[in-house]
Amino acid sequence: xxxxxxxxxxxxxEGFQKTPRGPPLLNRHSRHPRLRYVIYFRPWxxxxxxxxxxxxxxxxxSDHALHFVHGKTTLSQIVADRLNARHATLHPERVxxxxxxAFVPMDGYHLTRAQLSSMPDPAQAHxxxxxxxxxxGASYLKLIRALRxxxxxxxxxIHAPSFDHAVKDPKENDIAILPGHRIVVFEGNYxxxxxxxxxxxxxxxxxRWFVEVDFAVARRRLVKRHVAAGIAKDxxxxxxxxxxxxxxxxxxxxxxxxxxxxxxxVSREDDEWRAQK
Numbered sequence: 643x644x645x646x647x648x649x650x651x652x653x654x655x656e657g658f659q660k661t662p663r664g665p666p667l668l669n670r671h672s673r674h675p676r677l678r679y680v681i682y683f684r685p686w687x688x689x690x691x692x693x694x695x696x697x698x699x700x701x702x703x704s705d706h707a708l709h710f711v712h713g714k715t716t717l718s719q720i721v722a723d724r725l726n727a728r729h730a731t732l733h734p735e736r737v738x739x740x741x742x743x744a745f746v747p748m749d750g751y752h753l754t755r756a757q758l759s760s761m762p763d764p765a766q767a768h769x770x771x772x773x774x775x776x777x778x779g780a781s782y783l784k785l786i787r788a789l790r791x792x793x794x795x796x797x798x799x800i801h802a803p804s805f806d807h808a809v810k811d812p813k814e815n816d817i818a819i820l821p822g823h824r825i826v827v828f829e830g831n832y833x834x835x836x837x838x839x840x841x842x843x844x845x846x847x848x849x850r851w852f853v854e855v856d857f858a859v860a861r862r863r864l865v866k867r868h869v870a871a872g873i874a875k876d877x878x879x880x881x882x883x884x885x886x887x888x889x890x891x892x893x894x895x896x897x898x899x900x901x902x903x904x905x906x907x908v909s910r911e912d913d914e915w916r917a918q919k
């Protein structure tokens with residue numbers, strides 16, 4: 643598994659190195675703006691992002707099948723951490739500055755429980771929380787567009803929401819993406835969904851990595867997660883939620899995936915790798 647992580651980190655680092663840096667002092671009208679590299683992960687996919695111009699379309703599917711333990715969140719966080727570690731090693735004089743990579747999970751773009759209650763069928767909206775229609779895709783796209791803007795001395799922090807599991811609702815402006823964050827790693831279920839606004843956002847990513855998981859494995863993980871998080875009182879209830887909502891969403895994610903991804907990462911159990919984390 644370690645080889646697979648290293649491979650993805652190397653890909654992201656190589657892309658970052660090719661990103662236009664521009665002169666140290668810059669204005670928005672410069673012909674050589676400083677840009678970010680953006681990466682995107684999906685639960686069934688992971689994606690990085692680097693430059694303001696969309697990357698050349700990757701080939702259909704992928705020439706490389708990578709194998710990874712666990713899912714998108716684990717992988718995306720590890721890649722971001724490894725990128726920061728590499729940058730700190732190569733540039734020890736900048737250790738006290740902002741880390742080069744930022745990690746932004748999609749959970750903060752859940753609609754609030756109040757918004758779900760205002761929908762035409764509140765009961766269904768709450769029962770299907772986690773489905774595509776229960777996310778604020780428009781706000782997510784707004785964030786991605788903002789990250790595509792060239793950096794300049796006047797650039798300010800861009801904020802994204804997080805998700806507060808204690809209150810089970812998003813927490814606005816909780817994640818700061820600073821001008822010094824030159825690589826941004828996203829993860830989420832619908833980041834490569836072939837419908838708007840997700841399609842446009844996916845097209846703005848520099849790399850798209852799709853984390854593929856067997857549905858039986860996904861169900862086992864979901865049952866444990868729902869019970870641990872208090873979403874379900876026991877495994878029977880958690881199993882029903884997985885069957886009636888999560889796996890239904892997963893089928894849509896796979897069925898409606900955009901036609902091009904850079905890598906397919908196969909999520910598998912690996913006790914030896916997991917123990918080393």
